Amino acid sequence: MNDYFRKYKNLMMLTVFIGATIIALIPLFGVLGYVVKNGLSALNLQFFVNLPKAMGLPGGGMANAIAGTLIMVLIASALGIPIGILAAIYLTEYDRHSWLSTAVRFATDVLTGIPSIIVGIVIYTAVVLRMGNFSALAGGLSLAVIMIPLIIRSTEEMLKLVSHSIREAGFALGISKAKTILKIVLPTAAKGIITGAMLAVARVAGETAPLLFTALGNQYWSRSLNEPTASLPVQIFQYATSPYKEWHQLAWAGSLVLILMVITLNLVARYAFRSRSI
Amino acid sequence: MGQTLSVRQLEAWYGSNKTLKGINMEVASNHVTAIIGPSGCGKSTFVRCINRMHETMPGTKVKGEIVLDGESIYDQDPVALRKMVGMVFQKPNPFPSMSIYENVVAGVRLNGMRNKQNLQGIAEKSLRMAALWDEVKDRLNYSGMSLSGGQQQRLCIARALAVEPSVLLMDEPASALDPIATTHIEELVRQLKEDYTILIVTHNMQQAARIADSTAFFLNGELVEHGATSEIFTNPNDKRTEDYITGRFG
Ligand SMILES: Nc1ncnc2c1ncn2[C@@H]1O[C@H](COP(=O)(O)OP(=O)(O)OP(=O)(O)O)[C@@H](O)[C@H]1O
Ligand SMILES: [Mg+2]
Numbered sequence: 001m002n003d004y005f006r007k008y009k010n011l012m013m014l015t016v017f018i019g020a021t022i023i024a025l026i027p028l029f030g031v032l033g034y035v036v037k038n039g040l041s042a043l044n045l046q047f048f049v050n051l052p053k054a055m056g057l058p059g060g061g062m063a064n065a066i067a068g069t070l071i072m073v074l075i076a077s078a079l080g081i082p083i084g085i086l087a088a089i090y091l092t093e094y095d096r097h098s099w100l101s102t103a104v105r106f107a108t109d110v111l112t113g114i115p116s117i118i119v120g121i122v123i124y125t126a127v128v129l130r131m132g133n134f135s136a137l138a139g140g141l142s143l144a145v146i147m148i149p150l151i152i153r154s155t156e157e158m159l160k161l162v163s164h165s166i167r168e169a170g171f172a173l174g175i176s177k178a179k180t181i182l183k184i185v186l187p188t189a190a191k192g193i194i195t196g197a198m199l200a201v202a203r204v205a206g207e208t209a210p211l212l213f214t215a216l217g218n219q220y221w222s223r224s225l226n227e228p229t230a231s232l233p234v235q236i237f238q239y240a241t242s243p244y245k246e247w248h249q250l251a252w253a254g255s256l257v258l259i260l261m262v263i264t265l266n267l268v269a270r271y272a273f274r275s276r277s278i
Numbered sequence: 279m280g281q282t283l284s285v286r287q288l289e290a291w292y293g294s295n296k297t298l299k300g301i302n303m304e305v306a307s308n309h310v311t312a313i314i315g316p317s318g319c320g321k322s323t324f325v326r327c328i329n330r331m332h333e334t335m336p337g338t339k340v341k342g343e344i345v346l347d348g349e350s351i352y353d354q355d356p357v358a359l360r361k362m363v364g365m366v367f368q369k370p371n372p373f374p375s376m377s378i379y380e381n382v383v384a385g386v387r388l389n390g391m392r393n394k395q396n397l398q399g400i401a402e403k404s405l406r407m408a409a410l411w412d413e414v415k416d417r418l419n420y421s422g423m424s425l426s427g428g429q430q431q432r433l434c435i436a437r438a439l440a441v442e443p444s445v446l447l448m449d450e451p452a453s454a455l456d457p458i459a460t461t462h463i464e465e466l467v468r469q470l471k472e473d474y475t476i477l478i479v480t481h482n483m484q485q486a487a488r489i490a491d492s493t494a495f496f497l498n499g500e501l502v503e504h505g506a507t508s509e510i511f512t513n514p515n516d517k518r519t520e521d522y523i524t525g526r527f528g
Contacts, residue, residue: 163371169437171357172365173438174361174385188374188375
């Protein structure tokens with residue numbers, strides 16, 4: 001009797017676990033499937049090479065938005081990756097226990113959790129209003145601000161995984177601390193650091209809110225980094241909320257491209273640079 | 279050429295825990311000096327003071343004087359000092375991102391030597407001295423981590439030798455090795471004393487008796503006795519030394 005009851009209880013729990021997993025997977029695959037289904041039909045070569053066409057006309061594309069996203073992600077990476085990695089080196093290798101690093105660590109934790117729209121507002125006030133216009137620079141800057149704490153955190157974790165005995169071995173050979181860090185510790189943690197950086201890049205590539213305030217968007221090509229610049233997420237937002245069917249189609253295609261970009265970055269980060277051992 | 283070391287009133291702390299309580303010791307050049315003593319008595323701490331590695335740990339403190347060939351080590355730049363005072367650690371610690379070859383020449387290369395022929399010559403010479411050359415000569419580009427534990431330890435010895443220090447600190451270099459590799463290392467130590475002053479920490483009495491010219495017995499952060507190995511093992515002055523050597527405690 002008791003035995004039977006236990007088996008029954010086991011079965012019950014298993015059913016609950018499986019049920020919860022299925023419920024969790026429905027929206028996940030639902031979103032993916034929906035985007036693929038709607039996006040695929042609207043995706044064609046024109047999408048990648050054409051500018052947006054006037055309202056309601058067929059054959060428009062998002063070439064400028066794709067380029068804009070790439071440019072702003074590039075600006076963000078060029079700023080965020082080196083700053084994040086260097087700051088993480090300082091925090092782990094030079095100043096692990098001081099009040100300053102504790103403060104910075106606390107700040108990065110807070111910043112990681114801050115809604116990105118707030119970063120957008122701050123950059124809008126601090127940069128866009130002062131420079132007098134929306135721009136790819138301001139957009140890239142806001143993405144960098146979101147990226148830096150992510151990179152500091154992941155780099156720190158990776159550096160901490162490198163055993164202290166490796167550093168001591170470097171010192172014991174009469175190698176200076178800076179060289180030990182650059183030539184021995186960093187290469188040891190390189191794969192993990194690159195993975196973390198790519199995940200951070202993937203994370204900001206899809207940010208919409210901060211770009212609304214900083215890069216704004218553009219129906220045409222931007223001629224410089226100091227002009228309003230289109231980006232995939234913002235373009236998707238504008239098209240999806242428009243009343244035109246053609247634009248809805250383009251928004252789906254844009255969503256698909258954006259998802260593919262992020263998935264690719266994630267996959268490359270996870271598999272190509274997966275660290276074997278530290 | 280090896281160099282003489284003289285240690286005066288050396289005290290060392292981890293936090294508030296005093297680990298070395300006033301060590302006075304003369305280490306002759308071109309000698310092998312064995313350091314023995316029960317676990318936790320401060321042997322590693324002692325050798326780590328000699329290349330100023332102890333003080334790199336946060337919260338540690340050192341007092342006293344260590345004089346290397348007439349000059350206080352505390353008057354020297356620690357980075358420069360460590361080129362003269364090499365160290366082999368208790369646990370093998372090859373650089374994971376480097377090949378076997380890169381590991382061996384890391385010290386000289388990261389300190390500026392670029393000439394490829396010189397580097398290769400140094401690599402071969404050091405690996406031969408560490409009795410590893412024959413085993414790795416065909417796979418110098420493999421990762422240092424691809425070696426067995428004993429081979430890794432010999433790789434670390436080769437890496438330390440490549441810098442050509444004059445003093446070599448070895449902290450239980452053979453504790454992870456099989457008897458054959460241990461014999462290799464003991465043989466190596468005997469040869470090396472032609473050119474080096476060697477301090478070797480060991481738990482193995484027979485090993486100390488086999489390779490060391492003099493032996494120092496540590497207990498609870500103090501140097502109980504230091505003398506010719508034959509004296510220490512056959513006719514120790516201190517009762518505690520005798521008890522430890524005959525296995526009555528420790
Ligand atoms: N990193 C550390 N932090 C705090 N205390 C330490 C640390 N390393 C060693 N100690 C303490 O210092 C004392 C001496 O340690 P040490 O490593 O020098 O001993 P040892 O003689 O080398 O021992 P073993 O033979 O086990 O290697 C021990 O009591 C130990 O607990
Ligand atoms: Mg020890």
